Amino acid sequence: IIYLKNASIELAKRIFSYRPNSYILDNPLEIYQMFRYDFINLKHEEFMVLFLDKRMRLIKSKMLSKGCSDIVFVDIKEVLNEAIKCESNNIILLHNHPSDILEPSKSDINTTLKIKEASNLLDINLIDHIIIGNSSYYSFVEKKKI
Numbered sequence: 001i002i003y004l005k006n007a008s009i010e011l012a013k014r015i016f017s018y019r020p021n022s023y024i025l026d027n028p029l030e031i032y033q034m035f036r037y038d039f040i041n042l043k044h045e046e047f048m049v050l051f052l053d054k055r056m057r058l059i060k061s062k063m064l065s066k067g068c069s070d071i072v073f074v075d076i077k078e079v080l081n082e083a084i085k086c087e088s089n090n091i092i093l094l095h096n097h098p099s100d101i102l103e104p105s106k107s108d109i110n111t112t113l114k115i116k117e118a119s120n121l122l123d124i125n126l127i128d129h130i131i132i133g134n135s136s137y138y139s140f141v142e143k144k145k146i
Contacts, residue, residue, distance in 0.1 A: 024056045028130055028139035031092065038063070039096035039132045045072035047095040049079055051088035052127070059086045069098055074111055076118050083124050091119065093129040102131050102138035109145065116146055 025031055031050070038061075039046060047065040052058060062082055065072050072095055083091055093112065104112075108131065116126040126146065131138040140146045 023058060025050060025052060025058055025092065026056045026127075028128055028137065028142055031094070031128070031130055032132060032137035032139075035061070035094055035130075036132050036137075039094075040134075042096055043098055044068050045070065045096055045098065047072045047074050047093070049082065050092040050094065051083055051086045052090040052092065053087075054089040056090060056127075059088055071105070071107060074115070076111075076115055079115055080118060080122060080124065083119070084122065088124060090125045090127050091115075092127045094132060095129075096132045100133045100135070102133045102136060104129075104131060104138065104140070104145070112140060112146060 023034075025034075035048070035050075038048060045067040046063055047067070048061055048063045050058060050061050064078055064082070065074050067073060079091070079093075082088075093115065095108075108129070112126070112129045115129075119126050127141070129140040129146065
């Protein structure tokens, strides 16, 4: 029974993870709806980056880090290295809060500001950082944090 449950969860993730590359990613709610299944049922935090072209179309998404139940560490160099490799003009940061408390931690805010500052030096725009919960999300842009 456990195997079937895990298999059905994995199948659902795959079905809902299809993302056409021509889709423009510029709306936090739509981004949440599109990527929430990548984080469903996780008991730990994970950190994903969306790499976008200059027209805000998805080039690729990559899960860059896995943490524990209440924190995930991100290597800023790895984020920017991936952006340079895929010639991304824009990036969007995503990570989950398994606790479903969506308010960003001090670490979340500091990491976001550091990535924004570093990406600006390389002419890569940090578009948003979205914290994904089980039933909702928190957008740094919507809350005017970046």
